[in-house]
Amino acid sequence: MVRGWPMHLEIVARGERSKLWTYLSPVLAIVLTLVTAAILFLLLGKDPMTALKVMWLDPLLTKRGFAELFVKGAPLVLIAVGLALGFRANVWNIGAEGQFIMGAIFASGVALAFHDVTAWPVWLAMIPAGILGGAFWGAIPAFLKLRFNANEILTSLMLTYVATLILLYLVVGPWKDPEGYGFPQSRMFGDSANSPRVIPGTRIHVGVFAALAVVGIGWFVLSKSLLGFKLKVLGHAPRAAAYAGFSTGQLTWLSLLVGGGLAGLAGMFEVAGPIGQLTPALPTGYGFTAIIVAFLGRLHPVGVLFGGLVLALSYLGGEKAQILLGLPAAVTKINQGILLFYLLACDLFIRYRLRLVVPGRKAA
Amino acid sequence: MGGAGGVGSAESPVVRSDSNADQPLLSLRGIGKTFPGCIANEAIDLDLWPGEIHALLGENGAGKSTLVKIIYGVLKPDAGEIRWQGRPVALANPAQARALGIGMVFQHFSLFEALTVTENIALGLTDPSQRRDLRHRIVAIADAYGLPLDPDRVVHDLSVGERQRIEIVRCLLQDPRLLIMDEPTSVLTPQEAERLFATLRRLAAEGCAILYISHKLDEIRALCERATILRQGRVVATCDPRIEDSRYLAELMIGAELAAPSHGRRPDFDAATRLVVAHLTRASDQQFGTDLHDITFDVRAGEILGIGGIAGNGQSELMAVLSGEVLADRSERITLDGQPVGRVGPDGRRACGACFVPEERNDHGAVREMTLAENAFLSGHRRRNLARRGIIDRLRTLLFAGEVVSDFDVRTSGPKAEARSLSGGNLQKFIVGREILQRPGVLVVAQPTWGVDAGAAADIHQALLNLADTGAAIVIISQDLDELMMLSDRIAVIAGGRLSPPRPVGEVSVAEIGLLMGGVHGSRVAHAS
Numbered sequence A: 001m002v003r004g005w006p007m008h009l010e011i012v013a014r015g016e017r018s019k020l021w022t023y024l025s026p027v028l029a030i031v032l033t034l035v036t037a038a039i040l041f042l043l044l045g046k047d048p049m050t051a052l053k054v055m056w057l058d059p060l061l062t063k064r065g066f067a068e069l070f071v072k073g074a075p076l077v078l079i080a081v082g083l084a085l086g087f088r089a090n091v092w093n094i095g096a097e098g099q100f101i102m103g104a105i106f107a108s109g110v111a112l113a114f115h116d117v118t119a120w121p122v123w124l125a126m127i128p129a130g131i132l133g134g135a136f137w138g139a140i141p142a143f144l145k146l147r148f149n150a151n152e153i154l155t156s157l158m159l160t161y162v163a164t165l166i167l168l169y170l171v172v173g174p175w176k177d178p179e180g181y182g183f184p185q186s187r188m189f190g191d192s193a194n195s196p197r198v199i200p201g202t203r204i205h206v207g208v209f210a211a212l213a214v215v216g217i218g219w220f221v222l223s224k225s226l227l228g229f230k231l232k233v234l235g236h237a238p239r240a241a242a243y244a245g246f247s248t249g250q251l252t253w254l255s256l257l258v259g260g261g262l263a264g265l266a267g268m269f270e271v272a273g274p275i276g277q278l279t280p281a282l283p284t285g286y287g288f289t290a291i292i293v294a295f296l297g298r299l300h301p302v303g304v305l306f307g308g309l310v311l312a313l314s315y316l317g318g319e320k321a322q323i324l325l326g327l328p329a330a331v332t333k334i335n336q337g338i339l340l341f342y343l344l345a346c347d348l349f350i351r352y353r354l355r356l357v358v359p360g361r362k363a364a
Numbered sequence B: 001m002g003g004a005g006g007v008g009s010a011e012s013p014v015v016r017s018d019s020n021a022d023q024p025l026l027s028l029r030g031i032g033k034t035f036p037g038c039i040a041n042e043a044i045d046l047d048l049w050p051g052e053i054h055a056l057l058g059e060n061g062a063g064k065s066t067l068v069k070i071i072y073g074v075l076k077p078d079a080g081e082i083r084w085q086g087r088p089v090a091l092a093n094p095a096q097a098r099a100l101g102i103g104m105v106f107q108h109f110s111l112f113e114a115l116t117v118t119e120n121i122a123l124g125l126t127d128p129s130q131r132r133d134l135r136h137r138i139v140a141i142a143d144a145y146g147l148p149l150d151p152d153r154v155v156h157d158l159s160v161g162e163r164q165r166i167e168i169v170r171c172l173l174q175d176p177r178l179l180i181m182d183e184p185t186s187v188l189t190p191q192e193a194e195r196l197f198a199t200l201r202r203l204a205a206e207g208c209a210i211l212y213i214s215h216k217l218d219e220i221r222a223l224c225e226r227a228t229i230l231r232q233g234r235v236v237a238t239c240d241p242r243i244e245d246s247r248y249l250a251e252l253m254i255g256a257e258l259a260a261p262s263h264g265r266r267p268d269f270d271a272a273t274r275l276v277v278a279h280l281t282r283a284s285d286q287q288f289g290t291d292l293h294d295i296t297f298d299v300r301a302g303e304i305l306g307i308g309g310i311a312g313n314g315q316s317e318l319m320a321v322l323s324g325e326v327l328a329d330r331s332e333r334i335t336l337d338g339q340p341v342g343r344v345g346p347d348g349r350r351a352c353g354a355c356f357v358p359e360e361r362n363d364h365g366a367v368r369e370m371t372l373a374e375n376a377f378l379s380g381h382r383r384r385n386l387a388r389r390g391i392i393d394r395l396r397t398l399l400f401a402g403e404v405v406s407d408f409d410v411r412t413s414g415p416k417a418e419a420r421s422l423s424g425g426n427l428q429k430f431i432v433g434r435e436i437l438q439r440p441g442v443l444v445v446a447q448p449t450w451g452v453d454a455g456a457a458a459d460i461h462q463a464l465l466n467l468a469d470t471g472a473a474i475v476i477i478s479q480d481l482d483e484l485m486m487l488s489d490r491i492a493v494i495a496g497g498r499l500s501p502p503r504p505v506g507e508v509s510v511a512e513i514g515l516l517m518g519g520v521h522g523s524r525v526a527h528a529s
Helices: A019-043 A048-056 A063-088 A096-113 A122-148 A152-172 A206-224 A226-236 A238-244 A248-275 A286-296 A301-325 A330-346 B002-008 B064-071 B094-100 B117-124 B134-144 B160-172 B190-205 B217-223 B246-254 B315-323 B346-351 B372-380 B394-407 B424-436 B454-469 B481-487 B510-517
Strands: A008-013 A352-357 B026-035 B038-048 B053-057 B079-084 B087-089 B102-105 B178-182 B209-214 B226-231 B234-239 B273-282 B292-300 B304-308 B334-336 B354-357 B442-446 B473-477 B490-495
Touching: A019 A048, A019 A301, A019 A330, A048 A301, A063 A096, A063 A206, A063 A226, A063 A248, A063 A286, A063 A301, A096 A122, A096 A152, A096 A248, A096 A286, A122 A152, A122 A248, A152 A248, A206 A226, A206 A248, A206 A301, A226 A238, A226 A248, A226 B372, A238 A248, A238 B346, A238 B372, A248 A286, A286 A301, A286 A330, A301 A330, B026 B064, B038 B064, B038 B079, B038 B234, B053 B064, B053 B190, B053 B217, B053 B246, B064 B178, B064 B209, B094 B102, B102 B160, B117 B134, B117 B160, B134 B160, B160 B190, B178 B190, B190 B209, B190 B217, B209 B217, B217 B246, B226 B246, B234 B246, B246 B510, B273 B315, B273 B473, B292 B304, B292 B315, B292 B473, B304 B454, B304 B481, B304 B510, B315 B354, B315 B442, B315 B473, B346 B354, B354 B424, B372 B394, B372 B424, B394 B424, B424 B442, B424 B454, B442 B454, B454 B473, B454 B481, B473 B481, B490 B510
Parallel strands: B053 B209, B053 B226, B102 B178, B178 B209, B304 B473, B304 B490, B354 B442, B442 B473
Antiparallel strands: A008 A352, B026 B038, B026 B079, B079 B087, B226 B234, B273 B292, B273 B334
16 A cells, blocks of 8 residues: 555456446547547637537438448448457457558559450459458568568558558559549549449448448358357467467468458459549558557457447548538547547456545555 | 665675574574465474575475565465574565565576666666666676676577576675575576586575575485475475485475375276377477477376376476477377377367367466357367357357266356356366367376365366276376376376386385486486476
């Protein structure tokens, strides 16, 4: 006991993980983020309630806006489900952004190669290309980790910058639009290279449904299959995984290939849908935001679906805030950063609780 | 730091004027310490005189560690009195012990790999004023005691022996009057051990008392003037190890009243051989691991082979190679029912009929955060067909877990309870049951009853005997000699990573086992490797 302290709070270990706080922590983190955002708006001289409404409610009120939620959420969910599988097994793929870019590049390669084809749906061929590109970029950290014991956090992150530079090289070099007045971007893809819009009047495309399917598959793998079991055991207790005979190498490969492949698929749908060409503006941080999504969703595919929608809303709200309130674009990233910060802080309550210590009284 | 007044200078410690040869430096009277479920120390008397090298000898679990932790202020005794130079003292924490002049070198070091020798030592000093001139003083002390040590080297690059020197120098800087060494040679080469002995003799000659913990009889006979022998938490003898022979010391350490084999089984020496291990040699992957040397044994159907030995002599390495968590260099090193499996992993060995119970229950044999059903699936899915085409068969898994729970009387709310909610004994029963109900042809068990209450231990023993009666070959790796003598048909001892030739239990005496455990193999003396 520290003597002489006034009344204060102590952090006490619970001894076991609290189930309640596992699910309460993301909710509390979102609430705290909203409160902090309100204070920030106040300091910026805006009416906090109006600002919160503009950012978090207005985007949902129109059909088009509501649909955009799913358009923005789809890549986040696709990437985050893949990351969640790996994170479960303690494989820390931080480079989904790079895998997203590589998927987009591979898919664009197909789109540009068959630019004049209109007779058959080129976008179908872009799907495997995108997955391949992302998986290839995920395979490099897997190889480096298993062959040289190189930390995948570092290698996957650094490869993101390599991917960005490859993208820049392509759009200013070999893939530059010849009729593009020198802008660093590729030609607009042909119509057959754009994934079909499914719901008229919205931008909801095939990728949104792919994301929903991936959530279902991810849930099945994680809770029903031997593979999901192996990933969970490796994450909980690597020695038990070794005892059971689950190969760490195999599971590491798989985590990074699946994570990379899904990020690549997200990249493919991004260039084949909303964007329709390869531009340097492609990397908008989906790969990094998906890390927040994965943790907000408690590394559970269904949770990831909700987490993806929350973060998608933060993108939409950020845009609204720029247009209607004249706030800087950074407001989106700031909100996301604050959310991650609070989430990590609130996760403390899963293993610890607070205890009020009153001096002069024996602590119970 | 009361005792550290003279540390500021670079001079080496000299004989203190106040070391009074008429009274012991430290005397313990009636020290007792009880943990829930076990008496670790009971009525222990011990006197340490200035300038003596005093051995504390005993098996694992004899209470050596508890006793030195009490002396070093890590644990508080429940009963008894500690006197330091005649005055009663209460040691609330290691800092107080260090202030009196008690230093301790632990078996495993606490060093930062990325920092230099000097930086590591500076980090251990509580008083910032002591950091002045530190590099100088390290060199002076290292020179004075023949402990070659470059203060500017990064710990990462140093050998284990050099790392130990850092810990010793760290203690010597505090000007100790009593130095506790916990199994110091378990990590040293014979040459490094010789060098250490020279340093210790030198320290003792200058009046420092040394409490030397070990179970290596040869070493103690070479180094120590007095030995206190502990067994089951009590002092059984204090003697001069130089004049007693190793055999006598071993008997004192182990106790002569070991139970004879109580099972009425007569092993069939014509039965088929189910497990063969041939000339298995493997370097440990772990920093403080033990290398296995030329391990050879075989086990027949219906036979139980016991492997005894003191912890850290290669048991966990042997277990890992037998279970397939670590692969042998060649496939023929390990044969299961005639099939070479040395290069096959655990899953493949299960397919060949082998099952395993590792020593550590938590997060090795079972995953604490998972349910009993999931833990049943963990090692049982192969032999009990709990997965079909990659999909978990939940019903069969639950039924299997329920079968283990009911057959082995596991006290739990059911197969959906998490493993961590079970007591140690119950979880152990679950794990042993899970393996036995897979009807293995070969079962390798490490520490089957470690930390398990007597009732559960008896159940586990009976289950193992029953399994052997069905024609399985069983290997039990245990530090509990009573257990091994009771269950085994043949017994072997592992020491320093070498396995003695297995011998029928009836033909081997306790004293012989004790000598083997102390690393004395016939005429050869095996030091720590």
